[in-house]
Amino acid sequence: MTTVQSDSGVLAGDPRMLIDGELQLTGSGAMFDVIHPASEQVAGQVTDGTVDDMARAVGAARRAFDTTEWSRDVEFRYHCLTQLHAALERNKEQLRRITVTEVGCPVSLTGAHIESPIEEVAHWAELGRKFEYLEDTGLHDAIGGQTRRLIHWDAVGVVGAITPWNVPFYLNIAETTPALMAGNTVVLKPAQLTPWAGSELGRIVAEETDIPAGVLNVVTSNANEVGAALSADPRVDMITFTGSTATGRAILAAGAATVKRTLLELGGKSAHVVLDDADLTAALPMAATLACVMSGQSCVLPSRILLPRSRYEEGLAILQATMEGFPVGDPWDPSKLQGPQISAGQRDKVLGLIASGIDSGARLVTGGGVPPEFPTGYYVQPTLLADVDPDSQVAQEEIFGPVLCVIPYDTEDEAIAIANNSIYGLSGQVSSADEDRALKVALRLRTGSANINGGQHFGLTSPFGGSKQSGLGRRNGVHGFQEYLELKTLGLPAN
Template sequence: MSQHHGADGDDEYGLFVDGAFRSGTSGDRIDVTFPYDGSVWATVPRGTAADVDQAVAAARDAFEGEWGTFGGSERRRVLDQIADVIEAHTDELAELETRQNGKLIREMRGQMESLGEWYRYYGGLAEDLGGRSIPVENKAETGGMTVHTREEPLGVVGAITPWNSPLMLTTWKLAPALAAGNTFVHKPSEETPVSALRFAELVAERTDLPDGVYNVVPGYGPEAGEALVDHDDVDKLAFTGSSTVGREIAKVAGEQLIPVTLELGGKSPNIVFESANLENAVNGVIKGIFAATGQTCVAGSRVFVHETIHDEFVDAFTDRASEISLGNPLDPDTQMGPIAFPEQWETVASYVDRGAEEGATVAFGGDRPNDLPGECFIEPTILVDVDNDMTVAQEEIFGPVASVIPFADEAEVIDLANDTDYGLAAGVWTEDMRQANRLVERIEAGMVWVNEYRAVSHKVPFGGYKDSGLGRENGREALEEYLQTKSVWYDQSGEVSDPFSLG
């Protein structure tokens, strides 16, 4: 089955398995909607366990077949080709992303423009993969032994990605997995499957990646997702999503005794000290919570502000929030788009209500605008009079809701910042670099930005502490998540070993 326009004008896609589109075994399909107005614009198959079986079998065949013969230089060439494909189709892929999840076209285009760097970076690492020689003293008097290590792929990777930045979060897994020599079965979110299917089609058409190396099975988590996680022929799991689901996947990985990378939730503190450049800090806080409509795992949703500047900060923050332009995310002038789907809107709205019930005050926003289409818009929302133990300050909302909390000194804000189950990211706004260094050392988070927020790079590890996950994406550290080490011993002594001794 190939992509085509159905009779109703919608784009129809198939599963992408073994280098080609094919129909799903169930015959059922999932609608894909544009969050701006709720219109259905595409459909995809509702993947089943049988579909996952076919995809895993194709990935296994590719791993044991042609892809397994590709050396590091050949893998680099293919990864460079994938980068070329993304760069040639930036506008198309960016529009697909926005039409799926309602994020700003300016952000999605920026992501697509940068993704080629990931494939080129990991292609370079693929070419440099190798082990190391280890001197040992065994049998040294008779010529000794030599030892070296090999870095080898794990096999078939099963990956599940969320709806908020689909192709970027896929790339963070796929690029290092391919560089290491693995094959890949991908279950994208049922809300945002189209960009992955189109990407797979482009890669198959325009690169030398062998069939079966990258497979895409859309579907629901309890069906296709669970089948992939439970599959006994998958050698590694990679997941981005909620901490609740991440725990369940970790349990299965433990039972299967396979490695797992989990990039999970966050409730990140964004800390503003009295020495901060106020305008810069307000911009950074907006970037941390209202950009991407708050639908990012690193959202700076807890805004801690020193008590001496608290009121001034809140005034400036609400003034800026009132100027944010909501609208069609495909319009380059729009500054904040809709929530990705109605159920998530209900979740976000319920948290705002819960905050008010627990004593918080809505300083700005919190309502659905009445001049925009669809069901998924909510105003940028600022809550004050928030205590750190309130639900809105402890649970991940995944929407444009900021809780502003005053603090008196460094010791207090460090305790408050760390008083959470999560530990993904943090921001520190101060002109005192000694103070910044003290905070960086003591904050329990995998990433800390100083006078910046939401910066990422293909070279820099990304991941969290505590309930925010296991393992790291990006950087050399991500490649190591997709490799296993083999130690090889050579006895060059020529002597007969004592069968009852070690070494």
């Protein structure tokens, strides 16, 4: 049910949600619009699910977990996810066009949005098939003698997945496929601004795989209370969520009554500590680039650049040159690497935070507004703010836009203190000519991850998550798979 809207490449996704194996519209027929951020035009519509629809989806997931063999049949799960991988591969160009349509992501950067998550499905299928769900830990001393103990990894149960709009298809896959391969059933609530990344996944599952009815459900809705109902439903055993820290707090509160397990990847305000011996020509162009790709809509973006005062103006000049030459424009143009913000509201938030930074004493080096050549579309200029007060709003709040805040420092200890001066602790970065020195600084950052001299911490085989108010738990790696499993210890006679 996907439809091409025009010759521009804009593609409308499936308007239906998936509940208990059936692709369907909400009972009232209510729909809501999906806006293409580059044109500000309605690209299509999707069904506007209700709290009652969510309750039906949760009921279907509960029944599928409690009454079928899904949680116990690893080979069948492997078969279904292998089917899903092949189906997504067949549909990837359609998914790519839908992604550019509803996110505004430049088409040249959609590999991380499309190819990477498709391969992730195969990764989780293989990892889940090989995982040792029953481990014999041998003999242990116990009262009255010895006992033999086993550890069994059980599926948690019904998992509610609430996903954001910045990389929606990737996160829909990242929050559902490891949960499914671990034996759980899932209810996915995709973001309101990017519902087709979820509804298309539901369509593909229903039409092109043997995943049983109720195992994966997708409920699209423009109402906040629908996601809240998923978080609070006592039939849901676990919530996995990526998004703002404020929403993460609400999810924790909603799940408290039933002591739900929560896996939360929340906000970030990462710092890039550039030490005084660093090669600025190697470190800073990439720092500016990272601020602009995805229009700055990335949780791990090192949006605070800490420069030694002795090399401050030198570093600013490099950042300015990169940002002023960065290719911004129509996301359908392969030469462009920064598209629009996701919505008018997000654009206005970014512009408001830039203004607040200037009001608090920051110096505007470049950018700061809407590109005059793009009066239509939710565009923001690549923006560089210097002399930023480390305690100011713009230095403390996650901007989620193409904005870098540059802060000077005098000593290494001062730089580390500034980097750790945040409620967040998702990621960080350190640059230095001396790798051992950089490592020592990175180890002092209160973050869940850090890159050193351009190294990459993020990947399917390594755990990823945050400290402080950047989240709970980890995605990726064996640790990430185990998040969707419960430990059961069994005691047996020694002989």
